[in-house]
Amino acid sequence: MTSGPDTGRDFGELRRVVVKVGSGIIAPAGRLDPLGIERIAKDVTALRDTGLEVVMVVSGAVAAGYLGMGREQPPTAVVERQAAAAVGQYQLMTMFASEFEKCHTVVAQLLMMQDDIEDRRRFLSARHTLQELLSRGVLPIINENDPLADDEAKIGDNDHLAALVTSLITADLLVILSTVAGVLRFGDDPDDGTADGDGAVIAEVISTIEVGSEIDDHITDDQTETGVGGMRAKVRAARLASDWGVPTVIASGKEPGLLTRIVSGEQIGSLFVPSVKRLSERKRWIAIRTRSRGSLVVDDGAKRALVERGASLLPIGIVEVKGEFGIGARVDLLDENGEAFAVGLVSYPALEIKRMKGRQSSEFDEVLGYRYVEEIVHREDLVLLDVRTSAREPLATADARAEGTEATDGNGGTDGTEGTDRNRLNDGEKGMSEVRRAAEAARDAARQVATLTTEKKNDYLRDLATALLAGEEDILRANAADMARAEDDGLSTPKLKRLGITAESLGQMAEGLRQVADLEDPVAKVTRDQTLENGLRVKRVRCPLGVVMMIYESRPNVTIDAFSLCFKSGNACILKGGKEAQNSNEALARVIHATLREHDLPEEALVLVGSGGREAVAELLTFDDCIDLVIPRGGEPLIRYVSENSSIPTVKHFHGICHVYVDVDANLPSALEISVTGKTSAAATCNATEAVLVHEDVATTFLPDLVAAYQEAGVEVRGDEAVQAITPNVTAATADDWGREFLDMIVAVKVVPDMDAAIDHIRRFGSDHTDAIVTDNTETAAAFTQRVQSSCTLVNASTRFNDGFQLGMGAEIGISTSRVHAYGPMGLEELTSQRFVVEGAGHVR
Numbered sequence: 001m002t003s004g005p006d007t008g009r010d011f012g013e014l015r016r017v018v019v020k021v022g023s024g025i026i027a028p029a030g031r032l033d034p035l036g037i038e039r040i041a042k043d044v045t046a047l048r049d050t051g052l053e054v055v056m057v058v059s060g061a062v063a064a065g066y067l068g069m070g071r072e073q074p075p076t077a078v079v080e081r082q083a084a085a086a087v088g089q090y091q092l093m094t095m096f097a098s099e100f101e102k103c104h105t106v107v108a109q110l111l112m113m114q115d116d117i118e119d120r121r122r123f124l125s126a127r128h129t130l131q132e133l134l135s136r137g138v139l140p141i142i143n144e145n146d147p148l149a150d151d152e153a154k155i156g157d158n159d160h161l162a163a164l165v166t167s168l169i170t171a172d173l174l175v176i177l178s179t180v181a182g183v184l185r186f187g188d189d190p191d192d193g194t195a196d197g198d199g200a201v202i203a204e205v206i207s208t209i210e211v212g213s214e215i216d217d218h219i220t221d222d223q224t225e226t227g228v229g230g231m232r233a234k235v236r237a238a239r240l241a242s243d244w245g246v247p248t249v250i251a252s253g254k255e256p257g258l259l260t261r262i263v264s265g266e267q268i269g270s271l272f273v274p275s276v277k278r279l280s281e282r283k284r285w286i287a288i289r290t291r292s293r294g295s296l297v298v299d300d301g302a303k304r305a306l307v308e309r310g311a312s313l314l315p316i317g318i319v320e321v322k323g324e325f326g327i328g329a330r331v332d333l334l335d336e337n338g339e340a341f342a343v344g345l346v347s348y349p350a351l352e353i354k355r356m357k358g359r360q361s362s363e364f365d366e367v368l369g370y371r372y373v374e375e376i377v378h379r380e381d382l383v384l385l386d387v388r389t390s391a392r393e394p395l396a397t398a399d400a401r402a403e404g405t406e407a408t409d410g411n412g413g414t415d416g417t418e419g420t421d422r423n424r425l426n427d428g429e430k431g432m433s434e435v436r437r438a439a440e441a442a443r444d445a446a447r448q449v450a451t452l453t454t455e456k457k458n459d460y461l462r463d464l465a466t467a468l469l470a471g472e473e474d475i476l477r478a479n480a481a482d483m484a485r486a487e488d489d490g491l492s493t494p495k496l497k498r499l500g501i502t503a504e505s506l507g508q509m510a511e512g513l514r515q516v517a518d519l520e521d522p523v524a525k526v527t528r529d530q531t532l533e534n535g536l537r538v539k540r541v542r543c544p545l546g547v548v549m550m551i552y553e554s555r556p557n558v559t560i561d562a563f564s565l566c567f568k569s570g571n572a573c574i575l576k577g578g579k580e581a582q583n584s585n586e587a588l589a590r591v592i593h594a595t596l597r598e599h600d601l602p603e604e605a606l607v608l609v610g611s612g613g614r615e616a617v618a619e620l621l622t623f624d625d626c627i628d629l630v631i632p633r634g635g636e637p638l639i640r641y642v643s644e645n646s647s648i649p650t651v652k653h654f655h656g657i658c659h660v661y662v663d664v665d666a667n668l669p670s671a672l673e674i675s676v677t678g679k680t681s682a683a684a685t686c687n688a689t690e691a692v693l694v695h696e697d698v699a700t701t702f703l704p705d706l707v708a709a710y711q712e713a714g715v716e717v718r719g720d721e722a723v724q725a726i727t728p729n730v731t732a733a734t735a736d737d738w739g740r741e742f743l744d745m746i747v748a749v750k751v752v753p754d755m756d757a758a759i760d761h762i763r764r765f766g767s768d769h770t771d772a773i774v775t776d777n778t779e780t781a782a783a784f785t786q787r788v789q790s791s792c793t794l795v796n797a798s799t800r801f802n803d804g805f806q807l808g809m810g811a812e813i814g815i816s817t818s819r820v821h822a823y824g825p826m827g828l829e830e831l832t833s834q835r836f837v838v839e840g841a842g843h844v845r
Helices: 034-048 061-065 078-102 120-135 158-168 231-243 258-263 281-288 300-309 350-356 361-368 397-404 432-449 454-470 472-488 493-499 503-518 557-568 579-598 614-620 636-645 668-680 696-712 721-726 755-765 778-787
Strands: 016-021 053-058 107-112 139-144 173-178 208-210 248-252 270-273 294-298 318-322 330-334 340-345 382-384 526-531 537-544 547-551 572-576 606-609 629-632 658-662 689-695 716-719 746-752 770-774 792-795 814-816 824-826 832-839
Touching: 016 034, 016 158, 034 053, 034 078, 034 258, 053 120, 053 158, 061 078, 078 107, 078 139, 107 120, 120 139, 120 158, 139 158, 158 173, 158 231, 173 231, 173 258, 231 248, 231 270, 248 258, 294 300, 300 340, 300 382, 318 350, 350 361, 432 547, 432 572, 432 606, 432 614, 454 472, 454 503, 454 557, 454 579, 472 493, 472 503, 472 579, 493 579, 503 557, 547 557, 557 572, 557 579, 572 614, 579 606, 606 614, 629 636, 658 668, 658 755, 668 689, 668 696, 668 770, 689 696, 689 755, 696 716, 696 721, 696 746, 716 721, 721 746, 746 755, 755 778, 770 778, 778 792
Parallel strands: 016 053, 016 173, 053 139, 107 139, 173 248, 208 270, 294 330, 547 572, 547 629, 572 606, 658 689, 658 770, 689 746, 716 746, 770 792
Antiparallel strands: 248 270, 294 318, 330 340, 340 382, 526 537, 537 832, 814 824
């Protein structure tokens, strides 16, 4: 804490300022003060005239409303304060709007509650609304939604709200206008102040305060009868904003012209100086969320790794899980003494973290049956706390170090070196505005790609195939780096196989590009051409979707496949691959961008999101004005997160729980081959057979051969009681085995009394992905295909045929289990929509 001579303050380059006005300034003694409101309006207008964007946070609704309700004393009951706020907010905004109208300024009112901060989508919606208002020269005036907010939903005092708004809009300065001149220096020693002519001690304003300074003894209780703040609330707000890297000035709001003098650097009021680098936007949001849903107790080693090295929290470091919470919830991180030292967002629900606590990350698949990510709390979703003040006030030191200087990821690998590509978004490199601009650039590129001729698109794809082979050395070197890191991280053998790129597989990618070039172009294809009785010619034609965002894991070949299909169908694409394939994806993207430049095409036809990209993806999921479709491919937690947080239409593919029903009229040798190869040809694919249902009348004959064939192929058979009675050498199936996507050499087998029972089982445990019947009875087959409406229903064929290539589509970007415009394999046509083109001859209605 320092107090020095008037040497001026340097705030750096200011662009956006939050001004908080206390109730004592505009509504003293329970009445709105027209002169005070006029003074504030003129001061804020003068500040805006300097070119700064300004957001106001105002108090005073309760103070302005209780007299209007016929009350002589300020209300204390919650419902009375809510009613007073409802009356006062209208009066307050009416008077502000009138005064700002005289200054030729349009104002907008926003009322906020705690959920507007807690909920990520509402948080982003509020920020986008504020940004749109500011971009159009409108002055936002914010208050808490006191008429509707009970104690559970309240943010608290408006000083705290002002600090949250500072983070919400990424402001550069917070100014809190109060009835006092700042934080005052008090004490028993006359040297603590200056004396007036009569020798009385006058309190001195503390000019500059470093974050973390012990100033509590100098804070007076200036809370008004109608306000809920006070100097302590203002100091808490200043500390919060300063912890996020934003300076705060607490000053008197009674003197005209103060705001422009403050931003010009005059030493007015008390300045709280931030001592650390700013947190990223996402970390600010994590920090300002006011409620945690539970807590994780970690051991000393894990705490040191988090605090000193900026590491992620892995399951092995967790000692105890407290509370019930879901994926994405904010939790407190406690040391073994029970002290909170960080907050973060979890990647798994509480029940599954309890199962994994104390275990190695390599045990995810064994314990949970799947692996979404290896981290329980990723370092990018974690904020360290300033334990000197409160477990609710974030300190950015280690986080700033991790974001600003560290060159490794949470697992010790390099963070990538290609940071200059303007079509690649990386955590910490680009803020929200850059993400927004990238999405808008992709939207603009999509409009250009949509108009390309088939010949132009095919020429590009064939040249890209050639360039891909020419870039073999760079691509294989990048992939080798990914493979080495993945092996160090203990990635499973099947995943390593999917991650790897060889000269042969690169050749297959190039051949795939040529095959896409040879496919029929769906764009502008006429699907209906009809001339009506009135002479209007009505045509329905295929058109591109626009911008397709795809989120996927492991396979770097998807980068080429997804881009080529989107491009051929006239779309731009935004791609987010897994961190394990970061270097490979970037190398492939460099070839794509270079070839786009050579063809004088917009590079933004492909935007690649970096290895972490969580913050960018969270932002992108809200841009429904720029992105037209999201396709997540990965584990259920990823797909559910995208589905629940996206404002953009999403094609879902939750599970591939594929059944084969062996009917009483089945050709049993054929049923045996269909059932066995459906699992063994590729056990870890989404169209692999996971369960076989056998009609009881053929069970005794069929099951011994089926079980023997499975076991000879190395498949574990899990059977119900009827299966065990016929073939005792199988594992007993548990309730969890029905409706489970094993993605491994495991299959569940059940005996059913008839087709109705089989269909009931499929409806209960299936995922609408792929289901097959083996029967020679055409009526039974027809009934099955009518009643089982999966994305692909097969008769006498393996579930493995639910694949775009196998079904003659030529290519596939994924399999949709959402009953939307695309259901089943998605090829070129499924990446288009249809529109009407109507030709008339002066027709009118």
